[in-house]
Amino acid sequence: MNVSTKKIKNELPLEIELGRTVSRFHWTLQNKSNRLLKPLGITTEHMRLLTLISYNEGCDQRFLVEETLKAKSGITALLDTMSKAGLLARVPSQKDGRTNLIYLTAKGKELQEKSIKVLIEAGESIIGDEDRDVLKKAIEQIQLFTERMLKSL
Numbered sequence: 001m002n003v004s005t006k007k008i009k010n011e012l013p014l015e016i017e018l019g020r021t022v023s024r025f026h027w028t029l030q031n032k033s034n035r036l037l038k039p040l041g042i043t044t045e046h047m048r049l050l051t052l053i054s055y056n057e058g059c060d061q062r063f064l065v066e067e068t069l070k071a072k073s074g075i076t077a078l079l080d081t082m083s084k085a086g087l088l089a090r091v092p093s094q095k096d097g098r099t100n101l102i103y104l105t106a107k108g109k110e111l112q113e114k115s116i117k118v119l120i121e122a123g124e125s126i127i128g129d130e131d132r133d134v135l136k137k138a139i140e141q142i143q144l145f146t147e148r149m150l151k152s153l
Contacts, residue, residue: 022142036118040111046087047119049078050104050112053088058101060093087111 012020033044042050052067053059064075079102082088087108090100104112127135 018145032122033119036122037115040115040118042111042115045078046082047112047115049075049082050087050108051116053102053104054109054112057103058091060099060101062099064102082108 030044033047037043037047048068049064052064056063061072061075061079064070064079065072068075079088079090083090085107086105089103089105091103093099093101
């Protein structure tokens with residue numbers, strides 16, 4: 001760590017340092033993940049949707065918008081691309097014909113499993129066993145802060 005970075009960290013209020021650190025982590029993680037996923041032909045955004053859908057088969061687009069905090073138009077564009085690639089299927093809801101339920105195809109499930117495996121292997125090389133408990137607690141705390149912020153918007 002160079003002196004200028006150390007000086008900035010020591011002077012920033014905790015609330016600002018949290019934002020700076022989380023932003024740097026997100027940017028670094030997204031770029032690393034995109035490089036790892038490129039050979040599979042997908043981006044981090046595609047992988048996130050594949051994973052969300054795989055754990056929530058039959059969800060609707062509204063759910064994906066709420067979970068990702070992306071604009072409806074952005075989710076629609078991603079789903080269109082993924083549908084054309086044969087990764088997911090939109091099935092009209094029995095309860096509300098205006099709503100489509102989203103399911104992964106066999107190809108989508110296979111790609112989701114491969115992408116998760118690639119990212120977990122990369123993560124295991126960075127995250128030591130002793131880090132896991134600390135990270136679990138940090139994730140829980142950041143999730144709590146996120147929910148508090150969303151309620152205050």
